[in-house]
Amino acid sequence: MTSDSPDSDAAEGDAGTEEARLHTDGGVNAEGADDTTLDPWGSATVSDYRKLFAEFGIEAFDEVLPEVPDPHYLMRRGVIFGHRDYRPVARAMRDGEDFAALSGFMPTGDPHIGHKLVFDEIIWHQQQGGDAYGLIADLEAHSARGLTWDEIDTHARDYVLSLLALGFDPEEGELYRQSTNRDVQDLAFELGVEANFSELQAIYDFDGETDVSHMQSVVTQMADILYPQADEPRPTVIPVGPDQDPHMRLARDLAARMRYFRVTEAFAGFEVADERERALLGEVYESLDEGDAAAGDAGDDTLRCEDAADALRADRADYETAGYDAATVEGVLEKLENAGMEPIRRRTRFLGRNATDAAFDALVEAVDGEKRVYDEHVDAFELSRERAEDLAREVELDHGGYGFLAPSSIYHRFMTGLTGGKMSSSVPASHISLLDDPEEGYDKVKAATTGGRQSAEEQRELGGEADECPVYELYAYLLAGDDDEFATEVYEECVGGERLCGGCKEQAAELMAEFLEDHQEKRAEWTERLDELDIDLNVAADRRGR
Secondary structure, three states: OEEOOHHHHOEEOOOOOOOOOOOOOOOOOOOOOOOOOOOOOOOOOOOOHHHHHHHHOOEEHHHOHHHOOOOOHHHHOOOEEEEEOOHHHHHHHHHOOOOEEEEEEOOOOOOEHHHHHHHHHHHHHHHOOOEEEEEEOHHHHHHHOOOOHHHHHHHHHHHHHHHHHOOOOOOOOEEEEHHHOHHHHHHHHHHHOOOOHHHHHHHHOOOOOOOHHHHHHHHHHHHHHHHHHOOOOOOEEEEEOHHHHHHHHHHHHHHHHOOOOEEEEEOOOOOOOOHHHHHHHHHHHHHOOHHHHHHHHOOOOOOEHHHHHHHHHHOHHHHHHOOOOHHHHHHHHHHHHHHOOOEOOOEEEEEOOOOOHHHHHHHHHHOOOOEEEOOOEEEEOOOOHHHHHHHHHHHHHHOOOOOOOOOEEEEEEEOEOOOOOEOOOOOHHHOOEOOOOHHHHHHHHHOOOOOOOOOHHHHHHHOOOHHHOHHHHHHHHHHOOOOHHHHHHHHHHHHOOOOOHHHHHHHHHHHHHHHHHHHHHHHHHHHOOHHHOOOOOOHHHHHHOO
């Protein structure tokens, strides 16, 4: 969930424009990319973004983009290419409701232009009315990277200054360090009860040599992700690179495990945990004789599980043609056959996974209409799924629970290094630090690899390859700012053969120098105001003074 030094999360791929945009399901791959291995502490490249949709369940951001009010240019240009469950955040923005945005930075080096993408995403959500959180993952830097506290303090200060210089409002948002936020540490302890070593081993490839502090840093990050909901549940988005998705999947799982109740749809006494099986069972139920279904809904209990099994057998080929695999069909058939003469009827089920006895009794009392109460669950026949979710959360909050909503996430592409391949902190020419002298930034852009042809004549004839060009990425990600027309102009002039690399790099270099000069002036202004901030930037000295 944290942005690291340039060789670990140097943000974030190639983008196009409104008229000539890179596809958000693929696009350019950095040389040497590592397929779709998503490792928060290792590889930071993804060879084919399309695979993330199928293999890891990340959705294309294009699908939710129309629902986002006044979307950020990183969204419009496809730099932000994917999301998990972003719709609740977009809805909160549209409706003026409470929501939050949080992302973290592991202080292992200078902040760079890749980190700027994450800074921009946090700041934009703050400007849209969200509560914004910027955290320094110093415990992770110490445990996973082995940095000293003096080194961490230096880098933490630089990250905070750049975030502020780019527009983060500390009066309306919160800045904190993992090591000094006791609420985060307490929440991490609670979340740790729901996680186990075998799970962390499977997700992060931990082994017998992994130190306990490194494992502890994982649950601390889970606490970071859920921290904006510590006082009350609300939609929360975490902007990250795709390499951080393992953290997001675990955080969403832990948020669900912390809930007192799980709400699901059911049809009989047996549990159907698999979503595909539940969807198939719902279709079979709806397809049954309308008269029988109406009688069942009325409470006559004349429709039986064996009736549904007969209907599924009769229409099995149609369901498999519709996309239900044989294993799913067999699973539903087995459950229905085992239930036999048990009545089948649609109901909303509350499973009291973590509920105290008092909370379970309160839920039973709160459910209106027809219901059936069992030892570990309650079936309600007159409650919608949405109302049931709200009711379960209300009861949980009344009895000391968190009521967490699953955290959302958005994913940005990895930026190609200026020298080609991926950015690396060990190759200074491959990245631009936000601390670079403007002249140094100018020189790095001028020396950058491009997507140009072998000669000016060939470029004029065939056009440049903007989709393969690190310099064009600078325009799309940073230098064009909110001006889509300018970004489009650069792209079209390049691929149309009108723009040659020398002039293009000169313009980009001048814009980069202007950006760095302005950024560092604002950093200097904030340097004079650091004492106003409610964040400890001298943890090393505090530790020595113990």
